[in-house]
Amino acid sequence: xxxxxxxxxxxxxxxxxxxxxxxxxxxxxxxxxxxxxxxxxxxxxxxxxxxxxxxxxxxxxxxxxxxxxxxxxxxxxxxxxxxxxxxxxxxxxxxxxxxxxxxxxxxxxxxxxxxxxxxxxxxxxxxxxxxxxxxxxxxxxxxxxxxxxxxxxxxxxxxxxxxxxxxxxxxxxxxxxxxxxxxxxxxxxxxxxxxxxxxxxxxxxxxxxxxxxxxxxxxxxxxxxxxxxxxxxxxxxxxxxxxxxxxxxxxxxxxxxxxxxxxxxx
Ligand code: OAD
Numbered sequence: 001x002x003x004x005x006x007x008x009x010x011x012x013x014x015x016x017x018x019x020x021x022x023x024x025x026x027x028x029x030x031x032x033x034x035x036x037x038x039x040x041x042x043x044x045x046x047x048x049x050x051x052x053x054x055x056x057x058x059x060x061x062x063x064x065x066x067x068x069x070x071x072x073x074x075x076x077x078x079x080x081x082x083x084x085x086x087x088x089x090x091x092x093x094x095x096x097x098x099x100x101x102x103x104x105x106x107x108x109x110x111x112x113x114x115x116x117x118x119x120x121x122x123x124x125x126x127x128x129x130x131x132x133x134x135x136x137x138x139x140x141x142x143x144x145x146x147x148x149x150x151x152x153x154x155x156x157x158x159x160x161x162x163x164x165x166x167x168x169x170x171x172x173x174x175x176x177x178x179x180x181x182x183x184x185x186x187x188x189x190x191x192x193x194x195x196x197x198x199x200x201x202x203x204x205x206x207x208x209x210x211x212x213x214x215x216x217x218x219x220x221x222x223x224x225x226x227x228x229x230x231x232x233x234x235x236x237x238x239x240x241x242x243x244x245x246x247x248x249x250x251x252x253x254x255x256x257x258x259x260x261x262x263x264x265x266x
Pocket of ligand 1: 030031032033034036037042043044045055059111112141185186187212213214215216217218238239240241243255256257258
């Protein structure tokens with residue numbers, strides 16, 4: 001029984017390698033599962049809760065309007081968790097493949113706000129002596145390490161701690177004085193236009209689509225996969241469990257990302 005499962009997984013990896021190996025253009029969509037083995041909790045997994053709050057209760061404009069201190073306290077905790085994490089073998093394999101000389105173009109699209117794809121791009125770029133730019137992801141849901149003014153919309157990088165001990169101590173815009181907020185997409189908010197357009201353009205140009213570590217239930221992000229499939233791309237999924245996108249995938253590799261993704265491009 002065990003040998004049968006291992007054989008099926010090896011067969012899926014081989015078929016996935018062939019699909020990705022013959023592709024002339026690849027789009028990759030990642031979700032929280034790709035960072036699970038780095039130690040970042042997934043959203044819908046058992047560790048997604050914080051002080052009994054579900055992410056869906058805090059990641060909304062209404063929650064920020066009601067209690068910005070609580071929302072910043074949660075984001076401060078998430079930043080601390082992520083600062084202690086490093087890219088894993090899956091992030092690094094994707095960065096290496098995106099920077100490989102002469103390989104078919106690969107567009108990396110992520111729903112993650114943890115910055116681990118960008119960290120992998122910088123790491124691998126340094127090791128190869130390459131600029132990391134082509135391995136940087138399109139961040140559909142923003143970044144934990146940028147802030148945006150809730151008044152005038154001005155954005156900037158932000159990697160320091162936030163004092164969320166009182167409403168008065170929260171960071172404010174240098175331009176207009178309104179409260180700064182994390183530059184992440186909250187429930188009910190539109191996705192950033194450039195990232196969305198470039199992701200869907202890459203999806204319709206791709207002849208292979210790799211989807212890693214996402215439950216595939218949040219749109220429009222999951223639509224990157226269905227758009228690629230509708231344009232004729234072969235879809236490969238890496239996820240230990242069945243997801244809402246499994247029916248769209250021709251090949252599902254039932255394994256963790258850090259183990260499976262390096263084998264797809266090795
Ligand atoms: P979820 O928490 O919904 O799903 C994580 C997926 O990762 C699940 O399908 C797991 O089976 C899978 N998984 C767990 N461990 C894994 C591993 N080691 N390797 C590969 N896969 C693994 O997270 P997302 O699908 O990313 O949006 O959630 C999508 C969006 O919902 C998030 O970006 C966030 C959330 O609401 C916003 O905040 C706007």
